[in-house]
Amino acid sequence: MFDLVIKNGTLVDPERGRVTVGHLGVSGGKIAAIARDEIDGKKTIDAGLSVVCPGFVDIHAHVDGYHYSARCMARQGITTTVGGNCGFGPLDLAGFFDRYEAEGFPINQAMMIGHSFTLREKVGAEDPYSPATREQVRQMAELLETAFQQGAIGLSFGLEYAPGSSDEEVLVLSRIAAKYGKLVAVHTRTDSWAGIGAIKEVVRINELTGATVQVSHLVYQVGMGMMTEALEVLDHAVASGLDVAADSGMYHAFATFIGSPVYDEGCLEKWGCTYHDLFVATGKYAGRRCTEEMYRELRANHKDDVVVAFACRESEVYEALMPGYMMVSTDGAVGSPEPGTGHPQDAGTYPRFFQKMVREQGRLTLVEAVRRCTLLPAERLGLGSKGRLKVGADADLVILNLDRIADRADYPGFGIPDAPPEGIEHVLVNGQPVVEKGQVLEDALPGRVIRPACQVWNWV
Numbered sequence: 359m360f361d362l363v364i365k366n367g368t369l370v371d372p373e374r375g376r377v378t379v380g381h382l383g384v385s386g387g388k389i390a391a392i393a394r395d396e397i398d399g400k401k402t403i404d405a406g407l408s409v410v411c412p413g414f415v416d417i418h419a420h421v422d423g424y425h426y427s428a429r430c431m432a433r434q435g436i437t438t439t440v441g442g443n444c445g446f447g448p449l450d451l452a453g454f455f456d457r458y459e460a461e462g463f464p465i466n467q468a469m470m471i472g473h474s475f476t477l478r479e480k481v482g483a484e485d486p487y488s489p490a491t492r493e494q495v496r497q498m499a500e501l502l503e504t505a506f507q508q509g510a511i512g513l514s515f516g517l518e519y520a521p522g523s524s525d526e527e528v529l530v531l532s533r534i535a536a537k538y539g540k541l542v543a544v545h546t547r548t549d550s551w552a553g554i555g556a557i558k559e560v561v562r563i564n565e566l567t568g569a570t571v572q573v574s575h576l577v578y579q580v581g582m583g584m585m586t587e588a589l590e591v592l593d594h595a596v597a598s599g600l601d602v603a604a605d606s607g608m609y610h611a612f613a614t615f616i617g618s619p620v621y622d623e624g625c626l627e628k629w630g631c632t633y634h635d636l637f638v639a640t641g642k643y644a645g646r647r648c649t650e651e652m653y654r655e656l657r658a659n660h661k662d663d664v665v666v667a668f669a670c671r672e673s674e675v676y677e678a679l680m681p682g683y684m685m686v687s688t689d690g691a692v693g694s695p696e697p698g699t700g701h702p703q704d705a706g707t708y709p710r711f712f713q714k715m716v717r718e719q720g721r722l723t724l725v726e727a728v729r730r731c732t733l734l735p736a737e738r739l740g741l742g743s744k745g746r747l748k749v750g751a752d753a754d755l756v757i758l759n760l761d762r763i764a765d766r767a768d769y770p771g772f773g774i775p776d777a778p779p780e781g782i783e784h785v786l787v788n789g790q791p792v793v794e795k796g797q798v799l800e801d802a803l804p805g806r807v808i809r810p811a812c813q814v815w816n817w818v
């Protein structure tokens with residue numbers, strides 16, 4: 359007798375690339391059986407031939423312990439979120455992990471350690487336009503080793519937020535990540551046409567240090583009309599055997615802090631936008647279209663308000679996700695949005711991916727789409743028991759209806775940014791339900807912290 363049985367599932371196994379119809383048994387938080395014949399459980403969910411697949415592993419987000427966003431993530435099928443991205447997040451990861459291990463959380467959490475705000479701020483390298491001193495780099499290197507020993511899953515750079523970062527600080531820290539076999543995720547140094555060179559910088563980090571590198575939210579960096587050229591750079595690197603990949607979302611407008619260098623003077627000209635292409639997502643002007651006066655006021659006095667920029671092209675959203683090394687990410691929960699505010703990516707990224715890329719446009723097969731959301735990011739992060747549909751894997755599972763799956767979230771000012779999607783029927787985290795019949799269970803906290811053991815893999 360299993361703890362739980364999901365019967366009549368269309369079981370999608372991204373590892374073997376197979377789709378079968380059968381029943382799945384869960385016990386002790388793990389997948390305990392996959393069977394053609396009927397099996398018994400203390401509890402049964404009838405999937406009614408809906409898709410049963412591993413839970414989605416969101417390799418790039420900013421949930422960072424924020425419960426409300428975690429529930430939005432669960433509702434779109436995410437069972438593991440990776441925080442500490444784009445160079446910011448908590449520094450004391452031991453404290454972070456202890457707290458969420460004790461309290462629980464709706465979904466599993468892994469954390470990167472951020473360079474561009476977190477480490478830089480701690481060592482006093484606070485001017486984003488200036489390089490860190492040699493002594494500051496040495497101190498950051500020590501803090502980074504500590505973070506890896508505390509269970510950081512990788513190192514994140516937000517070079518666009520600290521464009522003065524020197525090659526030395528980037529390479530010294532990346533070498534340490536390589537030593538421990540940890541992922542280096544890079545929000546590139548700049549976007550638009552200069553973003554092509556910024557992607558080459560990420561490739562070069564791999565060549566010079568041996569670190570596994572990841573370009574973060576690709577469409578937000580080069581979706582302004584230069585995606586084809588950007589993918590050529592990545593295709594060439596991957597074909598050359600370099601350990602390079604990227605993730606990208608499903609929207610053509612990105613969200614970030616108005617006070618950051620991303621919104622420095624000249625950004626609108628670079629993107630081919632006007633003030634009216636900016637929408638305020640949080641704070642006193644939430645839901646309003648920007649004007650020059652609002653832009654100046656927010657830049658001066660409300661630097662942490664999140665503003666959405668309609669800078670990218672919708673066609674490049676889809677183009678970005680075609681190559682086999684590309685995985686889906688939300689970049690969600692920037693600025694810990696209150697209910698009713700934020701960016702639709704916080705609520706609808708994965709449903710939109712299946713809706714657009716599989717059902718409406720037929721660009722990817724179901725099994726390939728599942729792989730891009732599960733196995734591919736799990737492998738990239740070194741998570742051996744996630745993203746897989748097999749006996750012994752963690753019972754992080756999604757039941758979704760491919761005929762109905764749809765994103766219902768929209769940008770502030772257009773619709774409801776955190777509107778729940780359709781077609782995500784059940785979500786289990788470590789064998790426990792967090793979404794039942796499309797409804798999120800407010801009190802469910804089965805998520806665990808993921809603190810990978812720290813071992814030296816190679817000396818470069």
Ligand SMILES: [Zn+2]
Nearest residue numbers: 444545574575
């Ligand atoms: Zn970023």
